[in-house]
Amino acid sequence: MRLFDPHIHMTSRTTDDYQAMRAAGIRALVEPSFWLGQPRTSPASFLDYFDSLLGWEPFRAAQHGIAHHCTLALNPKEANDPRCAAVLDELPRYLVKDQVVAVGEIGYDSMTPAEDKALAAQLQLATDHGLPALVHTPHRDKLAGLRRTLDAVRESALPMDRVLVDHLNETTVEEAKDSGCWLGFSVYPDTKMDERRMVEILRAYGPEKVLVNSAADWGRSDPLKTRAVADLMLAEGFTEDDVDRVLWRNPVAFYGLSGRLDLDVAPPDATHEGNSLARGGE
């Protein structure tokens, strides 16, 4: 079984997690830039974080045979802090990097004017750089947040089919699916979505454009939730092809819209050639 976690914050996870993920079949992941729990106070700490997502974290992942890509953005929560907003001016030089496969996480947290502005600006940046966008839906007032998110995308130059709307649930899936966007579900131990509800949603809405992630971070979360969903899908009568579609081919297709997904990974060899990584083609 090959699995792709399309949303996980490995910066907050240990090497034990990497090892367990690889053993569970996870061969690729995307790490979206997000809030670190502790608020940042300057663009400089964003830049060090971005550098880490383009340097150290892929190195760690490769040691466990996992391909690591990232999405970069000013997250919605910190878009409200004027001390951090200047990071928007730095993003263009980062969005050209090889391992950046989307702009994200963008979207709404409290639905403020500052968030409107950051979301619009970053949807435009995605368009300008030929990247899709990973858009988070808010924890609070989710359905209203989804509608405002979809409106923002419709007002932007980025086509809806280049947008992954994440953290969906039973109340938001239908409107999101009708919009034509890609559908992301974060499976958590006890909040956003669990594997049983996920399987029910797959049964009701089908696997098309559905991506399942663990969104594991520094909070109560589980980096093996993609595997848990795969196992339950099989137990509930879905085929291996269904599992492969939702947990491998869909994320490959979505992030592949960037033209930058490179899925062949070998542990870094330390010779002068260094690059034993073959080009991905799946």
Added chain:
Amino acid sequence: MTHSTDAAAPSLDALRDHLDAHPDPAAREWCRQALAEAADHPGGHGPITAWELRLAEAGRRCGSRHADAARVLILHAAHAGTAALTRVYRQGTAAERRAVLLALPHLVSGPDALPLVEDALRTNDTRLIAAAVGPYAARHLDAHSWRHAVLKCLFTGVPVDAVAGLAQRAHADAELARMLTDFAAERTAADRPVPSGLYRVLALAGPETRKES
């Protein structure tokens, strides 16, 4: 200087041959254009030069097997000096930083780019460490830093073949021999294996070693 024969230091011609052998015609053409553009427009206009964009996208344009060669040749074609190399390194991904380190011996004659080598040697990323111990480090790192670089390679699993000028710089280096002996003793006391490259370097550094080339 015998560095050109080091395994750690492919010549520019070898890099060109590697790129010319790329199986994908589109990638070969991209490389050709990127190198011509860098040579024609090495200077800056706007917030980022065109060749820096090519440097960033080299991995996806010509594949990760050929990205090092493409990036080093782009830097060379653009005649990137210490200031440009420092900027690219600081703003680069690990892959771009690696290319800057590999390009140093071809582009910087004096020691002024040493802070980049020192930065890379502070990391634990073996891709960067291996690129940092090339001919530029062999030429310019002071004895203390160079010995620690060798030890760091042994610690992190970078083969000592990556260390340029190893035989020359290690020759009859009593302090390096002491450090290696102590490291081997520490590993042995802990019942852990001694890295295989250690005894090779120790043989070079020991007093009985005769110079060979």
